[in-house]
Amino acid sequence: MTGPAQPAAARPPSDLRSENIPESGAAPRSGADGGAVLEVRGLTVSFRAEGGPVQAVKGVSFTVNRGETVALVGESGSGKSVTALSTVQLLGDAAILGGSVRYGGAELIGAPEQRLRAVRGNDISFVFQEPMTSLNPLHTIERQLAESLALHQGLTGAAARARIIALLDRVGIRDAESRLQDYPHQLSGGQRQRVMIAMALANGPDLLIADEPTTALDVTIQAQILDLLAELKREQGLSMLFISHDLGIVRRIADRVCVMKDGLIVEEGPAEAIFAAPRHPYTRKLLAAQPTGTAEAIDPAAPEVVATRDLRVWFPVRRGFLRRTTGHIKAVKGATLSLRAGETLGIVGESGSGKTTLALAIMRLIESRGPILFLGRDISGLGGRALRRLRREMQIVFQDPYGSLSPRMTVAQIIAEGLGVHGVPGGQDSRAAVGAMMAEVGLDPAAMDRYPHEFSGGQRQRIAIARAMILRPRVVVLDEPTSALDMTVQVQIVELLRGLQRRYGLAFLFISHDLRVVRAMSHQIMVMRAGEVVEHGPAEQVFGAPQSDYTRALMEAAFRDRRP
Known part of the structure; x- marks a missing residue:
């Protein structure tokens, strides 16, 4: 912001x-006498x-x-x-x-x-x-x-x-x-x-x-x-x-x-x-049509998939003819987290709080400072082929499914795109792999040769999820995956994500401003404001007894159903 x-x-x-306010002297509107x-x-x-x-x-x-x-x-x-x-x-x-x-x-x-x-x-x-x-x-x-x-x-x-x-x-x-x-x-x-x-x-x-x-x-x-x-x-x-x-x-x-x-x-x-x-x-x-329930309990012995220690993301401010650095925008000021297989970390906060920036840094898509551990290995210094091999294990589903899908590619081409880079798992034929993945996310495999504009918003989001899931990743960033969808479709997508997480032990970084969906999906909650982590803990604790004034303000805004 x-x-x-x-x-x-x-x-x-x-x-x-x-x-x-200075008035224009316009005549009263028709209908100004009351009634309809x-x-x-x-x-x-x-x-x-x-x-x-x-x-x-x-x-x-x-x-x-x-x-x-x-x-x-x-x-x-x-x-x-x-x-x-x-x-x-x-x-x-x-x-x-x-x-x-x-x-x-x-x-x-x-x-x-x-x-x-x-x-x-x-x-x-x-x-x-x-x-x-x-x-x-x-x-x-x-x-x-x-x-x-x-x-x-x-x-x-x-x-x-x-x-x-x-x-x-x-x-x-x-x-x-x-x-x-x-x-x-x-x-x-x-x-x-x-x-x-x-x-x-x-x-x-x-x-x-x-x-x-x-x-x-x-x-x-x-x-x-x-x-x-x-x-x-x-x-x-x-x-x-x-x-x-x-x-x-x-x-x-x-x-x-x-x-x-x-x-x-x-x-x-x-x-x-x-x-x-x-x-x-x-x-x-x-x-x-409201997401209900809470996240399922995870295996206490589940391995840690992702962890950070005081992760910082500063963007330089350059001015003058020589573009010298005169300061920094501190987008993330130090975030520490640990995420296990089968676990969801919900990251909430207003626009500009650093939620997406933190996730992109963990995915190594932007520069950051501080260790990023993936399956116990620090990946913060990786580059080239080593980082490219890691991409298969880390995938993203974006907010706008229409904007993130190429209108010139068929659904089969979109979902299979990653297979061309990383290889088809298990030696499967790519179309067979695409068909199996479409069926798993609730899409008809017979529609794989159609284009994104021929699908509804909820179906397009399923396509985006299939594209991420076909590589069998270990961690998935879900960046506002339900905010553009109808309430009934939101419930369907939440249930789909829960099922995929349960079957494959996925670790989710779930970014959203919809706290109802976050509560239904998350094991942990991280609340961010202006680049700082203002609260972090188990979901039931953060929702039941928020400690910071900012978290309480978010809860009041999200769960107030009375009229203003």
């Missing part, structure tokens, strides 16, 4: 329409395709009232985001819309483009899941906010700058004026999401549509963003359409819940009623 994201509570209360802000009736959405239209939304109806938060909940492909984007017709020319979407009593489907442009970003604003894909990497924060103000309100110059500073201050960006010339990559994930919220609120919208706004964030930052949204809603009577697959988050923020499956709303009602007594089997399935 490039700078600390501040909780909403750290900012003084203020109203974006109050004297604290958004009415969706019989909405259908199809996409043109070679074999005929593919229907994604099949007659959805719901209402968002003033000051109300309605959550659309469901798994990937259920139609949640398509429904939200269709409200202001942001789906492109391939989409065919039917039914009715009324904002403030006026029909939006089939409305002239000029009318839709006036509504988008002005009356109805969006906050998307990944701010780095929504913010222009070539423009400063000030310029991006100024564009919206100039387009919708005609604000420029000093008036625009004053409003931008007030907006950033309101959403919790500390010392907002000094950050105006920052680019998106210079902000932390939580800060970028706060900027997105500021952009969405710049024109005082009636309705905020938040599409998975906290999925990619650490648990503490998630809690801060949810608190901020709830506070803005209370202060301004803001209405929200909140889209998520995480029912724990929905429970905290929603007034009403619409559960979507295969393009249909299968259950709708007050949040309290949905969570207390769900009627539809699919809703009950979603609510039950």
Whole structure:
């Protein structure tokens, strides 16, 4: 993280329409007189395709009232985001819309483009899941906010700058004026999401549509963003359409819940009623989709696979024409650990805490100082062929299965890639080895000649796991392996990993910001903050009686199901 994201509570209360922020003098929004802000009736959405239209939304109806938060909940492909984007017709020319979407009593489907442009970003604003894909990497924060103000309100110059500073201050960006010339990559994930919220609120919208706004964030930052949204809603009577697959988050923020499956709303009602007594089997399935249990006991005689002693990772800071080292970024300030066969070490902490850096150092993918013991041998000084031979024993599964799989290679080629470097175990034919591995991770071997885009997110993560497991490693680094997946798929992946660990005695380094998954998987927990290990011990001890204030804050953010 490039700078600390501040909780909403750290900012003084203020109203974006109050004297604290220069107002543009815009006329009151339609629908500002109370009642329904958004009415969706019989909405259908199809996409043109070679074999005929593919229907994604099949007659959805719901209402968002003033000051109300309605959550659309469901798994990937259920139609949640398509429904939200269709409200202001942001789906492109391939989409065919039917039914009715009324904002403030006026029909939006089939409305002239000029009318839709006036509504988008002005009356109805969006906050998307990944701010780095929504913010222009070539423009400063000030310029991006100024564009919206100039387009919708005609604000420029000093008036625009004053409003931008007030907006950033309101959403919790500390010392907002000094950050105006920052680019998106210079902000932390939580800060970028706060900027997105500021952009969405710049024109005082009636309705905020938040599409998975906290999925990619650490648990503490998630809690801060949810608190901020709830506070803005209370202060301004803001209405929200909140889209998520995480029912724990929905429970905290929603007034009403619409559960979507295969393009249909299968259950709708007050949040309290949905969570207390769900009627539809699919809703009950979603609510039950939480990783449960704890890690299985390991053999007391299991050998130590990996150990470190005061491991440090410092990155040099070079300045000047001669690029002289003027200082160091201390990414890992001294980590000591021991991991046995069949054991999982869960490493938790906020972004920038050093979790992934520590794992990469253990894998000898970045330089570090301090001994790294693998099966009792110090590998910190190995290089060349000796290190290459070791690679077979140490594998990684990454967070984003789509980004880590080559779109130009078949599944068979992806999984077998390591076999070409290290050899096929047991003299097997490579395709036979790939087929056996696919079956073991729950994939149909008949699909090995298909490409990654032809699989779901959960299936792609199984492919990534198969690629790592086919070499029969001794230790596997799992870097956020479930964070991009639906809750039901998360449970499946956790069970798959448990089974593989049990059968092969694997040692796992499990990196995650999802403490529910970590608790279900881990024997030990290491808590990191700003490169330091602030707590390390057995999982039941760390979760049951955390010793550090930081660990307690993480637990509170992760397991708080009440509303902010």
